[in-house]
Amino acid sequence: MAFIHHNSDNGADDAQLIRIYKQSGKLEDLATLYQRYMNLVYGVCLRYFDEDASKDAVMQIFEELILKLQQYEVQNFKSWLHVLARNHCLMKLRAMKNKEGREVSLDGLPVMENEQFTHHNGSTALETDLQEMERCMETLPDEQKRSVDLFYLKEKSYKEVADLTGYEMKKVKSYIQNGKRNLKICMEQQNAAAKQSY
Numbered sequence: 591m592a593f594i595h596h597n598s599d600n601g602a603d604d605a606q607l608i609r610i611y612k613q614s615g616k617l618e619d620l621a622t623l624y625q626r627y628m629n630l631v632y633g634v635c636l637r638y639f640d641e642d643a644s645k646d647a648v649m650q651i652f653e654e655l656i657l658k659l660q661q662y663e664v665q666n667f668k669s670w671l672h673v674l675a676r677n678h679c680l681m682k683l684r685a686m687k688n689k690e691g692r693e694v695s696l697d698g699l700p701v702m703e704n705e706q707f708t709h710h711n712g713s714t715a716l717e718t719d720l721q722e723m724e725r726c727m728e729t730l731p732d733e734q735k736r737s738v739d740l741f742y743l744k745e746k747s748y749k750e751v752a753d754l755t756g757y758e759m760k761k762v763k764s765y766i767q768n769g770k771r772n773l774k775i776c777m778e779q780q781n782a783a784a785k786q787s788y
Contacts, residue, residue: 604667608659620659624652627668631675638679638743651678683743726776733757734769741766 602610607623624631631651635644651674664670727735736755740746741762746754752762 608664608667612660615660617656620652620655623667624655627671630668630672634672634675635679638683647675647679647682651675654678680743722777722780723773726773726780729776730769730772733761734765734772737762737765738769738773 604623604626607619611619611623628648631648632644635647635651638644639647651671654674655671658674727738730738733755737751737757740751740754741748748759748762748766751757751766752759755762757765
């Protein structure tokens, strides 16, 4: 997976490499840092795309970093990059679905806009949102969970979901609609509980 050409790793830690890149602005310095985590990013992308599309996404995320690392103060690069990679993939999936003319909004669920990366605390909040959404997915009945996962994250059509699961088309639409509603309710309840705990 080493398809970014870069200088050899000089043993500096992530924070030092970020500082070096911010001062120099050289892509070679950024590539040295990114190379450490390309397999992590590639693994995240493979959850959403095939191998070729995942390699493309790895390069696109590198291009995003060119600006983002100059703009933001990043405390924990590895976890921040992990969130950025997931965000990139989910946004790309949503764009692809919009292009196909299918409904993709999860009605207020965190489909992760890039501008939420205002600073490192923003990425922490985004990671929390993603974790909450994953926890809420686990609370759904199996039929809803499978249907929502296939439709939204694996970008399958209603017919493909029906073929893969064996559910009737009418049931698939119902599972997706109810699953989306239940996810929203669960997320709202978790957000309310979090606010009360402060």
